[in-house]
Structure formats: structure tokens, C-alpha cells
Amino acid sequence: MALVLSVLEQGFIYTILALGVYITYKILDFPDLTVDSSFPLGAAVCAVMIKAGINPYITLPVSFAAGGIAGLATGLIHVKFKVRDLLSGIITMTILYSINLHITGSQANMPIFSDDNIFTLSPFADKLGKYNKVAVIFIIMLICKILMDLYLKTKSGYLLRAVGDNDTVVTVLAKDKGIVKIIGLVIANALVALAGCVMCQDQRFFEISMGTGTIVIGLASVIIGTNVFGKLSFIKTTTSVIIGSVIYKACVAIAIWMGLAAIDMKLITGALFLVILVLSNFRKAGVDND
Amino acid sequence: MIKLAHIDKTYNPNTVNETKLFTDFNLEVKDNEFVSIIGSNGSGKTTLLNMICGSIPIDNGEILINGESINKLSEFRRYKRIGRVYQNPAMGTCANMTILENMSLADNKGKIFDLKWGTNKKRIKFYKEQLAQLNLGLEDKLGVKVGLLSGGQRQAMALLMSTMTPIDILILDEHTAALDPKTAEIIMALTDKIVREKNLTTIMVTHNLMYALEYGSRLIMMHEGNAIMDIEGDEKRSVVVDDILDIFNRISIERGN
Ligand SMILES: Nc1ncnc2c1ncn2[C@@H]1O[C@H](COP(=O)(O)OP(=O)(O)O)[C@@H](O)[C@H]1O
Numbered sequence: 001m002a003l004v005l006s007v008l009e010q011g012f013i014y015t016i017l018a019l020g021v022y023i024t025y026k027i028l029d030f031p032d033l034t035v036d037s038s039f040p041l042g043a044a045v046c047a048v049m050i051k052a053g054i055n056p057y058i059t060l061p062v063s064f065a066a067g068g069i070a071g072l073a074t075g076l077i078h079v080k081f082k083v084r085d086l087l088s089g090i091i092t093m094t095i096l097y098s099i100n101l102h103i104t105g106s107q108a109n110m111p112i113f114s115d116d117n118i119f120t121l122s123p124f125a126d127k128l129g130k131y132n133k134v135a136v137i138f139i140i141m142l143i144c145k146i147l148m149d150l151y152l153k154t155k156s157g158y159l160l161r162a163v164g165d166n167d168t169v170v171t172v173l174a175k176d177k178g179i180v181k182i183i184g185l186v187i188a189n190a191l192v193a194l195a196g197c198v199m200c201q202d203q204r205f206f207e208i209s210m211g212t213g214t215i216v217i218g219l220a221s222v223i224i225g226t227n228v229f230g231k232l233s234f235i236k237t238t239t240s241v242i243i244g245s246v247i248y249k250a251c252v253a254i255a256i257w258m259g260l261a262a263i264d265m266k267l268i269t270g271a272l273f274l275v276i277l278v279l280s281n282f283r284k285a286g287v288d289n290d
Numbered sequence: 291m292i293k294l295a296h297i298d299k300t301y302n303p304n305t306v307n308e309t310k311l312f313t314d315f316n317l318e319v320k321d322n323e324f325v326s327i328i329g330s331n332g333s334g335k336t337t338l339l340n341m342i343c344g345s346i347p348i349d350n351g352e353i354l355i356n357g358e359s360i361n362k363l364s365e366f367r368r369y370k371r372i373g374r375v376y377q378n379p380a381m382g383t384c385a386n387m388t389i390l391e392n393m394s395l396a397d398n399k400g401k402i403f404d405l406k407w408g409t410n411k412k413r414i415k416f417y418k419e420q421l422a423q424l425n426l427g428l429e430d431k432l433g434v435k436v437g438l439l440s441g442g443q444r445q446a447m448a449l450l451m452s453t454m455t456p457i458d459i460l461i462l463d464e465h466t467a468a469l470d471p472k473t474a475e476i477i478m479a480l481t482d483k484i485v486r487e488k489n490l491t492t493i494m495v496t497h498n499l500m501y502a503l504e505y506g507s508r509l510i511m512m513h514e515g516n517a518i519m520d521i522e523g524d525e526k527r528s529v530v531v532d533d534i535l536d537i538f539n540r541i542s543i544e545r546g547n
């Protein structure tokens with residue numbers, strides 16, 4: 001039971017970041033590596049604010065905004081300086097590593113074990129007991145999902161989808177496609193940093209390298225979700241991303257349960273991603289041959 | 291009025307692939323003129339349209355609209371007054387968005403893309419009327435993703451979308467070339483209707499000599515970056531396809547093939 005709960009908790013945190021990766025990877029077709037550093041950025045901002053005694057719920061919008069700024073940086077590097085997408089993300093990612101350490105005052109580790117957080121302060125902490133954590137994370141994740149569904153139906157959301165679909169259309173609509181891409185990167189990294197903020201409070205510490213592999217987690221979740229469940233027309237894509245994230249987390253948990261050590265975590269993360277990619281390529285090839 | 295003055299354009303300058311396409315090229319298109327452009331492959335037709343729209347830079351010269359230079363205006367800003375349909379039907383629409391979403395996008399050109407609902411329900415009736423005039427049955431498929439439509443259906447939508455909001459200039463680059471003859475007829479007739487109704491200044495590149503003669507008030511033939519024929523009015527009306535073929539043949543002979 002504890003294992004299921006922890007899979008759901010972490011899976012829903014992955015969903016928040018996977019929704020961000022969904023914007024860059026699926027909608028914008030932009031392989032954005034910024035996320036490996038915007039995830040710990042959200043966590044760093046969170047840990048420092050909690051240590052300063054600020055209400056943990058305030059850390060959520062602040063981390064979100066901080067992530068947005070990271071996305072803005074990558075967007076400006078790509079659009080204004082015409083640096084290739086992958087490299088733009090790598091540049092911001094590298095710079096953020098130092099900035100994250102500046103935020104925490106050079107601390108690579110920052111425990112917040114003894115401090116209150118969004119879970120201890122949750123209104124239903126007593127009533128729900130051990131289900132409290134998963135409930136809080138679920139609500140935050142659900143709000144993100146619903147807001148994103150709504151956003152994609154607005155005029156601005158239409159333009160974001162159009163720019164990934166066919167940016168010529170956006171240009172002919174007399175709109176600057178670069179600005180639309182920047183908006184997408186801002187939202188995506190804001191979500192990723194928010195996920196980092198929640199993760200930090202879930203595990204009750206900040207650690208500078210906690211972001212390594214964020215992009216892989218996000219991509220794996222999105223690819224599982226959209227390839228396996230995206231074909232079902234009654235399921236919204238964002239819903240399939242939720243399912244994909246939980247399945248991915250479950251796979252990692254099973255691998256560890258079967259006896260792999262914690263130090264093999266990233267090994268599993270990467271290897272599992274490879275399996276998913278290979279399987280989804282097979283699926284595609286199968287469809288092509290039909 | 292669109293004016294191209296003393297335009298030079300060379301692709302890949304100072305390389306083995308250097309293509310000196312335009313040298314001191316001049317062209318004036320008056321308001322409400324409908325210019326058909328024909329010419330062999332590689333004669334510079336698409337390049338001409340791309341230079342006007344700002345899709346590619348020019349080396350020298352000036353492009354003016356209504357007397358104002360647009361040299362410094364970036365491509366997307368030029369489309370405030372320009373509508374454009376490409377040869378490839380996939381270029382003018384978003385495949386992963388529905389017909390309704392595509393129409394809504396086009397309808398919002400010139401306005402702000404803010405956090406209001408992307409589709410205005412009150413406009414659906416208008417979109418249906420617009421689509422109905424195509425006689426392709428698209429008005430009953432508003433929820434269908436455009437990527438599932440045929441090339442002809444997509445091109446028809448691209449034409450509607452590019453002319454839905456007020457524009458002054460319409461740029462068409464072989465927009466019927468990828469279509470079957472029947473759909474091409476429908477699209478061409480619709481083009482003519484829209485151009486007349488909206489009084490658009492139009493430049494249409496076409497591979498179809500019949501269309502070039504039948505439609506438009508002026509006919510230009512391009513060859514190696516020059517307008518080697520430029521006729522309008524009675525003179526254009528008196529030209530027949532054989533006359534044009536003669537010129538094509540003469541050019542081919544001059545080139546030695
Ligand atoms: N982007 C480009 N780079 C290099 N050469 C080009 C490019 N676009 C067109 N050209 C060359 O310029 C010439 C004219 O091309 P284009 O304007 O497309 O002709 P048309 O539309 O009349 O067939 C051709 O020789 C073509 O190879």
C-alpha cells in the first residue's frame with residue numbers, strides 16, 4: 001500500500017513536469033533541456049523560502065514564476081540570438097546550475113525536515129492521514145491540468161498549437177512566431193519548476209543534482225501517455241500524460257522493488273526510456289506497414 | 291500599389307552554386323490589378339513573391355507599398371496587409387487542429403491573441419456559410435482535423451483563411467498546381483470571386499496557361515529573372531494559348547534545347 005501511495009505521489013509530481021515537457025516536445029517540437037535545471041530551480045526557491053519561514057503555499061507561485069524566467073531565458077537565446085533549440089536549453093541549464101547554488105547560498109544540500117510544508121499545513125492533514133500527501137499533490141496536479149486544457153482553448157493557446165503544427169500559418173497571420181515559442185517555453189518551464197517545488201517538499205530536502213534526468217522523466221511520461229493512450233479519442237492528451245507519468249513511475253518502482261539499488265536510479269530512468277522509445281518505434285513501424 | 295525598384299537578388303553569392311537571378315528588376319502593380327505570372331521553372335516567380343512578402347532578403351533595391359518602403363518590415367508584419375496561399379496545400383493550414391479551430395485562427399488575424407476563447411461560437415454560422423460555398427461538404431465537418439482532409443479541401447480552406455479578414459494584397463503561388471482539374475476549377479473560380487468582392491490587388495503565379503489567360507487583368511511572363519512579356523487590357527484579351535506557347539518555344543530554342 002505504501003508503495004502504491006508513493007508511486008501515485010511521485011507519479012503525479014512527474015505529471016506536472018510532464019505537462020511542461022508536453023508543451024515543448026509535443027506542441028512546439030522543441031527538445032528543451034532547460035528542464036534539468038528549472039526543476040531544481042523550483043526546489044531551490046522552495047527550500048530557501050521555507051527556511052525563511054514563508055508560508056509553504058507561497059512557494060508554489062514563486063517557484064512557478066522562477067521557472068517561467070528560466071524558460072524566458074532559453075526562449076530569448078533561441079529566438080533573438082538564433083541559437084539552435086537544443087543548445088539554447090543546454091546554455092540555460094548550465095548557467096542555472098550556478099544560479100541555483102547562489103539561491104541556496106552555496107548549499108548543495110538543504111534539508112527542510114523539521115519545517116512545515118504544504119503537506120503538514122494541508123487543511124485535511126488530520127482527516128486523510130496517510131492519504132493526505134497524495135491528495136494535496138493530486139489537487140495541485142489537477143489544477144495544472146485543467147488550467148492547461150483551458151489555456152489551449154484560448155486564442156493564445158490556439159496560436160501556441162499553430163506554431164508547433166505549422167509556423168508558416170502563424171507568420172501569415174501577421175504574428176511573430178518567435179514570441180509564441182517564447183511563451184510556450186515560459187509556461188513549460190514554469191510547470192517544471194512547480195514540480196520541483198512540490199518534489200522538494202515531498203522529499204523534504206533540496207539537492208543540487210535532483211534535476212538530472214528530468215527531461216528523460218518528462219519525455220518518457222509524455223511518450224508513454226500519448227503513444228499508448230493518445231489514440232483513444234475520448235481521452236484528452238493531458239489526461240494521457242497523467243496516466244503516462246504514473247505508469248512510468250510504477251515501472252521505476254518495480255525495478256527498484258525487484259532489487260536494483262538506489263544508485264541505479266538514473267540507470268533505470270535512462271534504460272527504461274530507451275525501452276519506451278524502441279517500443280514506440282516498433283509500434284510506428286507496424287502502423288506504417290499496414 | 292506595389293512597386294519593386296532596381297531589385298538585385300543573387301542566391302549563394304561567391305560560391306559554385308551562385309545563381310544571379312534578378313539584376314535591376316523593376317515592376318509596378320497598381321491597386322486592384324490582378325496579375326497572372328507564368329514562366330518556366332526556375333525563372334524566378336516564387337523568388338519574386340518571396341521578396342515581396344519578406345520571406346527572403348533582397349540584395350539591392352527597394353520594395354514599396356503605397357509609396358512607402360517596406361524593406362525594413364519583417365515578414366510577419368508585412369502579412370498584416372497581405373494574404374498568401376502556397377503551392378503546397380499543407381502550408382496554409384494546421385493539420386492537427388480542427389476545421390473550426392483553423393477558421394477561428396484565421397478569423398482573428400489582425401486582432402490580439404489573448405486569453406479569450408479561441409473559437410467565438412457566434413461566428414460558427416459565418417464559417418459554415420464560407421465553407422458551404424466550396425461545395426466540398428466541409429461545413430458539416432467542423433470538428434474534423436484538417437490533416438485528414440484531401441489536398442484540394444485543404445487548399446480551399448487555405449484560400450478562405452487567407453482572405454477572411456481585411457487585406458489589400460493577395461499572393462498566390464501556383465495554388466492550384468497540386469489539385470485535380472475539377473478541384474482546381476472550383477478553387478480558381480472562388481479565387482476570382484473573392485478578388486472581385488474584396489477588390490484585392492492580386493499577384494498569381496500559375497503553371498496553367500488557360501487560367502493565366504482567363505483570369506486576371508494583366509499577364510506577365512518571366513524568364514531568367516526578367517519580365518519578357520507584360521500585357522494587359524485588350525492586348526491580353528486577344529492573346530491565345532498558341533501565342534504563349536510560341537514564345538515558350540522560342541525561349542527553349544534560344545537556350546539550345
Ligand atoms: N533558397 C534558394 N537557395 C538557392 N537557390 C534558390 C533558392 N530558391 C530558388 N533558388 C534558385 O533560383 C532560381 C529561381 O527559383 P524560383 O524563384 O523558385 O523559380 P520558379 O518559382 O519560377 O520556378 C532557381 O534556379 C532556383 O534553383
Ligand SMILES: [Mg+2]
Nearest residue numbers: 335336337463
Ligand atoms: Mg515556384
